[in-house]
Amino acid sequence: MSDPRPDFSDMSCPLPILDHDTIQLAHGAGGRLSADLIDKLILPRFSSYELDQLEDQAVLDLPAGKLAFSTDTFVVSPLFFPGGDIGDLAINGTVNDVAMSGAEVIALSVGLVLEEGLPMADLHRILCSMETAARTAGVRIVTGDTKVVGRGSCDGIFINTSGVGVVPTGLNLSAASLKPGDRILLSGTLADHGMAVMTVREGLSFRSTVSSDTAALNGLIRRMLDVCPEIRTLRDPTRGGAATTLNEFAAASQVGIKLDGDSLPVRPDVMGACEILGIDPLYVANEGKLIAGVPAEAAEAVLAAMKDHPLGKEAVVMGEVVSDHPGRVTLRTGLGAERIVDMPVGEQLPRIC
Amino acid sequence: MKHLSEYRDAGLAKALLAKIARTVTRPWVIMEICGGQTHSIMRHGLDQLLPPEITLVHGPGCPVCVTPLETIDRALVIAERPEVIFTSFGDMLRVPGSRDDLFRVKSRGGDVRMVYSPLEAVKLARENPDREVVFLAVGFETTAPGNAMAVKAAQREGLTNFSEIVSHVLVPPAMDAILSSPTNRVQGFLAAGHVCAIMGWSDYERLADKYQVPIVPTGFEPVDILEGILKTVQLLENGDPSVVNTYLRAVAKDGNPNARKVTDEVYTVCDRKWRGIGTLPGSGWRLRDELAAFDAEQKFQVNEIVTEEPEVCIAGEILQGLKKPHDCPAFGTECTPMNPLGATMVSSEGACAAYHKYNRGDLT
Numbered sequence: 001m002s003d004p005r006p007d008f009s010d011m012s013c014p015l016p017i018l019d020h021d022t023i024q025l026a027h028g029a030g031g032r033l034s035a036d037l038i039d040k041l042i043l044p045r046f047s048s049y050e051l052d053q054l055e056d057q058a059v060l061d062l063p064a065g066k067l068a069f070s071t072d073t074f075v076v077s078p079l080f081f082p083g084g085d086i087g088d089l090a091i092n093g094t095v096n097d098v099a100m101s102g103a104e105v106i107a108l109s110v111g112l113v114l115e116e117g118l119p120m121a122d123l124h125r126i127l128c129s130m131e132t133a134a135r136t137a138g139v140r141i142v143t144g145d146t147k148v149v150g151r152g153s154c155d156g157i158f159i160n161t162s163g164v165g166v167v168p169t170g171l172n173l174s175a176a177s178l179k180p181g182d183r184i185l186l187s188g189t190l191a192d193h194g195m196a197v198m199t200v201r202e203g204l205s206f207r208s209t210v211s212s213d214t215a216a217l218n219g220l221i222r223r224m225l226d227v228c229p230e231i232r233t234l235r236d237p238t239r240g241g242a243a244t245t246l247n248e249f250a251a252a253s254q255v256g257i258k259l260d261g262d263s264l265p266v267r268p269d270v271m272g273a274c275e276i277l278g279i280d281p282l283y284v285a286n287e288g289k290l291i292a293g294v295p296a297e298a299a300e301a302v303l304a305a306m307k308d309h310p311l312g313k314e315a316v317v318m319g320e321v322v323s324d325h326p327g328r329v330t331l332r333t334g335l336g337a338e339r340i341v342d343m344p345v346g347e348q349l350p351r352i353c
Numbered sequence: 354m355k356h357l358s359e360y361r362d363a364g365l366a367k368a369l370l371a372k373i374a375r376t377v378t379r380p381w382v383i384m385e386i387c388g389g390q391t392h393s394i395m396r397h398g399l400d401q402l403l404p405p406e407i408t409l410v411h412g413p414g415c416p417v418c419v420t421p422l423e424t425i426d427r428a429l430v431i432a433e434r435p436e437v438i439f440t441s442f443g444d445m446l447r448v449p450g451s452r453d454d455l456f457r458v459k460s461r462g463g464d465v466r467m468v469y470s471p472l473e474a475v476k477l478a479r480e481n482p483d484r485e486v487v488f489l490a491v492g493f494e495t496t497a498p499g500n501a502m503a504v505k506a507a508q509r510e511g512l513t514n515f516s517e518i519v520s521h522v523l524v525p526p527a528m529d530a531i532l533s534s535p536t537n538r539v540q541g542f543l544a545a546g547h548v549c550a551i552m553g554w555s556d557y558e559r560l561a562d563k564y565q566v567p568i569v570p571t572g573f574e575p576v577d578i579l580e581g582i583l584k585t586v587q588l589l590e591n592g593d594p595s596v597v598n599t600y601l602r603a604v605a606k607d608g609n610p611n612a613r614k615v616t617d618e619v620y621t622v623c624d625r626k627w628r629g630i631g632t633l634p635g636s637g638w639r640l641r642d643e644l645a646a647f648d649a650e651q652k653f654q655v656n657e658i659v660t661e662e663p664e665v666c667i668a669g670e671i672l673q674g675l676k677k678p679h680d681c682p683a684f685g686t687e688c689t690p691m692n693p694l695g696a697t698m699v700s701s702e703g704a705c706a707a708y709h710k711y712n713r714g715d716l717t
Contacts, residue, residue, distance in 0.1 A: 262363075277469075278444075280396075334363045335370075335575060337398020339711040345690040349443030349467070 023118040028148025038146065041124060045131040046110065050142035058142035060107055063166050068103035070094055071162040079122065079156050082196045083212030087126035089287060090159040091133035092216045093238070099218035100234040100290065102173045102225055103165030108134065110144040111160035116151045126157060137216035139163070170229065175293075177232045178253035182321040183299035185292040187220065187306055188213070188314040189265045190242055194284035195273045209269050215288030220311045224292065227305040232293040236286065240344055243282040245291050246319075246329045247343045259319035259331040259341065282331075283344045293321065360574030361397075369579035373586055374404045381589050382408045382538050383582060384531070384674045386524060387545035388415030389573050391704055395711040397575045407582065410538075410674035411707075413527050413630065414545050416492040417444050417700030419672065421626040422662055424520040425450035427655040428489050431518070432458045432465050434653065438481060439465045440474040441489040442496075448699050451660050471503035471517075478507060478515035487649045490517040495547045497521050497638060498612035501619035504640070504647050516649035519639050522625055524548050525556045526636035531673050532564040539674050541585040543571040543578065546600040551616075553608030557596045565594040572600040619644060629668035629695065666695030671704050678708040685709060 026033040043051065050058035074090040091108065098105045110130065114123065134141055192213040199208045217236065224231060237245040250257045266274070266281045274281050288311060294302050299317060306312030329341040359365075385391060391411045394400055400409050413419055429450050432439035439455065446455045446467060459465040464484075468474050471488050478486035490500040500517060507515040524545060531537055544557055549570040557568040567588035571581025580599045588595055598604050616638070625637025640648045650656050666683060670676040678684050678697065688694040690706050697703035 333396070333398045334361060335366045335397055335399070335402060336363070337401040339395065339398050342710050349446060 021120055023114045023116055023120065023123065023148055025116050025148055025150065028114065028146060034146070041120070042112075042127060042144070042146065045127040046134070046141040046144065048140040048142055050107070050140065051144065058107065058109075060142065060164070062106065062164075063104075065103075065166040065168050068098050068101040068165040068167050069162070070097035071160065072097060073158060073160045075155065075158050076197065077155055078197075078200060079126065081200050081212055082210065083192070084214040084287070085126055085129050086157060086159055087129035088133035089212075089214050090161045091130050091137065091139070092214050092287060094161040094163040095137045095139055095216040095218055096236045096290070098163040098165040099216075099221050100173070100236060101165070101167050102171040102221065102231075102234070103167045104222075105137065105139050105163055105165040105218050107140050107142040107164055109160075109162045110141055112144070112146045113154050113158040113160075114146065114148045115154045115156050116148060118156050123157065133216065137218055139216075139218075171225065173231060173233050175233045175235065175249050175252040178249055178255050178293045178321045179232070179295075180255060180321050180323040181296045182232060182293050183296055183317050184246070184249075184257060184259070184319040184321065185294055185299065185303060185306065186242065186265070186316055186318040187217070187290045187292075187312045188288075189267045189270065190237075190286060190289070191266060191270050191274060191281035191284035193287040194241070195270050195279075195281075197285075198277070198279075199273055208273055210267070210273055213286055213288035215311050217288065217290050217311060220306065220309045221290070223305050223309050224302050228294065228298040228302050230295055230298060231302065232295065234290055234292050236290050238285050238287060241281070241283040241285060242291060242318075243280075243329065243341050244343060246341065249291075249293060250329050251327050253321070254326045256322040256325040256327070257319055257329045258322050258324075259329065260317075261331045261333045263316050263318050265314050265316055279348045282341060283348050291318070360572070360576045362576060365576050366579055369576065369583055370402050373407070373579065373583050376583065376586050376590060377404050377406045378590060380406045380408065381540050381586060382410060382674070383541045383543065383585050384410045384412045384539040385543040385571070385578070386412040386414040386528070387548070387573075388418065388700065388703060388707075389547070390543060390545070390571065390578060391415070391707050393573050393575065393578060395707040398711075399575060399578060403582070407586065410677070411671065411704035412542075412674060413531075413627065413672040414493065414524065414548075415697070415700050415703050416496070416522065417448055418668070418697050418703040419522055419627045419629065420445070420448065420491045420520050421628045421660070422451055423626065423658065423660040424491070424518060425454075426660045427650055427658050428518055429453050429455065429458055430655050430658060431487055431649055431653045432463045433461075434485070436485050437464065438477055438484050438486045439463065439489070440468045440471075440477065440486060441465070442469075442491075443467045444700050445489055445491060449693065471500045472506060475503050475506045475510075475512065475515055478512045479510065482514060484514065485652075486515050487653075488515070488517045489520075491520045493522055493524055493545070493548050494552045494616075495545075495550075497616045497620060498551060498609075501616045504619045504644060505615065507647065508644070513646065516647045516652050517640070518649045519620065520625070521620060521638035522627060523622070523636050523638065525560060526633050527627070527630075528560055530630070530633050530636075532560065532566065534673060536675055537673075539566070541566055541589050542568045543581040543585060544568050546570055546572045546577070546603055549598070549600065549604040549608065551608050551612045553606050554596055554598060554604065555606065561594045561596050567594050568596045570596075570598045570600050570604050572603065627672075628662065629672050629697070631669075666698075668695035668697045668705070671697050678705040681705070
C-alpha cells in the first residue's frame, strides 16, 4: 500500500528574486535580500579588517593623541556630475572635515539611505567611487549601515559618513587663533564644485567644461604641517564658499581679514559660468580646497609646500589678517577700492539678467 | 573671457578715473538706470574712486525690485494650485509677496521650479500635458523677447497648458516719471546697455530733448561704466543734452530689429504698477488681446487680487534717486536681505541689497 501522505521533501517556498535591476524595499528589510546586497555589492567594495568581522561595531586601536570626530550627510542632486559623484564627495568631505584639525584620519563609517527603485548600476558605480576615494585618501571604512525607504522618500540615495582621526600631541588648530599679520592661504581655484553641479542641474541646460574639484586633502595637510606645525587654522570652504569660511575665521578670532581681489584664482570656464548666472565665486562651494591661516614668517614655506603637492599647485596668498574692522572681511578690488565680503543670505540664485 | 579681463583692466580704469577728475569742474548727479550697473559699481568700488563732485544715484532698473506686490501675490495663489508647475527665474523665488514667497509655497508642496530660460517652461508644458505650466514673465525690455518667443513657441505647438504672468516694465516711461518729478535731482543718465541692445536708443533722444539732459547708453563692466560716466560728465560740462552711445560693442541705434519684432507680435503697451513708485502710464507690456489664452492671470482668475504697497520703507524714493539706502532708518536693522521690508532689499541687484552686501559706512 502506498503511503497516502504527500511527499513534501522536495518542496520549498518560491525564492524571492535575488538579482534585481533596482533597489527593492526588501533590500532593507534585514532578510535574505539585505544580506545579499551587503555581501555581494557593499562588502567587496569596502572590505577592511574591522568591517569584515560583521559585528555591530568596529573596535579600533588608536595611537596616542586627541580624538577628532566629524560627521556629514550628503544629499547632492544630480548624483553624478562632471568630476565626481555623491560617493567620492561623501568620502572626501568627511576625510577633509576630520583632517582640518590636523588629525591623521583613521577610519570612516558609511550610512546609506537608498530609495526604492534606485538602479543597482547607479549604486554600484557610487560604491566603486567611494572605494577609490577611500583608498586614495588612505582611510578604512570600518562600520556601516544600509536602509531602504519608499519611492519619493529620498532623492535616489543619501549618504552619511562619519570619521575619526587622531590629532598628534602638540597640534592645536583653531579658527579662534588668528592674529594680526597672519597670512591667509588658499590651496587652489575657487568655485569649481558648485558651478559644476549648477551647470548640470535640471533647468540650467548649458554645456560647459566645468568639473568638480572633489578631493581628499589629508595628504596636502600633512605636508603643510610638516613644514609648519604652528599653522593657526585650516578649513575647507564648502557650502557658502570662501566668503563664509573667512567670515567664520574673522568672527571666531575677532580680527579683520583683508583679501587681495587680484589674487583670487578662478578657472576661466568657471568664471564664465559665474558671470552668466550672476554668481560671485567667493560664495560658491568647493570640495577639494582649503583655506589656511598661517603665521607671516612661515607663509612662504607653507605656500611652497602646498605648491609642491598635486592638490596645491595653484595655491596663493589670498589675504592678510588685520586688527582693523574685527569680525569683518574686506576685499581690495582690482581698481584699488575696498568693499565688504559679507556672509551669504542663503543659496545663491541665478539672476534674471 | 578675454573680453571680461579687458573691461576690468585696472590701468584702463585708472586712466579713465583720472580723465573724469580732470574734466569735472562742479557737482553733478548722475543716475545709472540698471541694477546690473549698480551691482558692478558696488562690487568694484567705483563710487569710492570717483571725484567727490560726482554723485551716483541708483535707478529703478532692477526688474525684481519693481515687480509689484500684487503680481507676486497673484503668482503665489497660482503656484499653490495642485495642477500647476510654476516656473520662474531664480531670483524671483525669494521675493516676498505680502505674506509669503515662492520658496515657502514650494516647501508646502507647490511644484515651483527654477528655469534659466522661458523656453524650458515651454518644454515642461510639452512633457507634462496633464499639468498647467505657468511662467512668471517679469523684467525690462531685455528679457521680453525671450518671454515672447516662449508664447510663440507654445502657440506654434498648439500647447494649451502654457501661460505667462506678464509684468514687463519699460525704461523710458520710468525716466520720464523721474525727470518730470518736481523733486528730481538727476542731471544725466547712464542708460541700461542691455535694454538699448534690444530697443536701440531713439526713444532717448526725445527725452534728452524734452528735459535737456544727456543720456549715455552704457555697459556693465568697470571700464564700460567709467567710460559712460566720463562721456556724461563731458556732455554735462559742455551743456550738451545729447544721447551718445558708449556701449558700442553691444548697442546699435535701432537695437535688435528681430527681437523687437517678436516682442511686438506678442506684447502691447499698457499702464503698469511699479513696486515702490506706483502706476505709470504706458510703462509696461501685457499680452496682446488675441493671445489672452496664454494669460495666466485670466486663466486662473486672479485679477481680483489687489495689494496695496506698505508704507514702511523708502524704496520708492530710492528707486527715483531721491534718497540713498542708508538714509532709511530701517536699513541694516529692521530691513536686511534676510528679512527685506522693501523692494530694493530683495534682489541682489537692488540698491539696498547692493549697499548691504558691499558696503560701507560701517567699516570701523
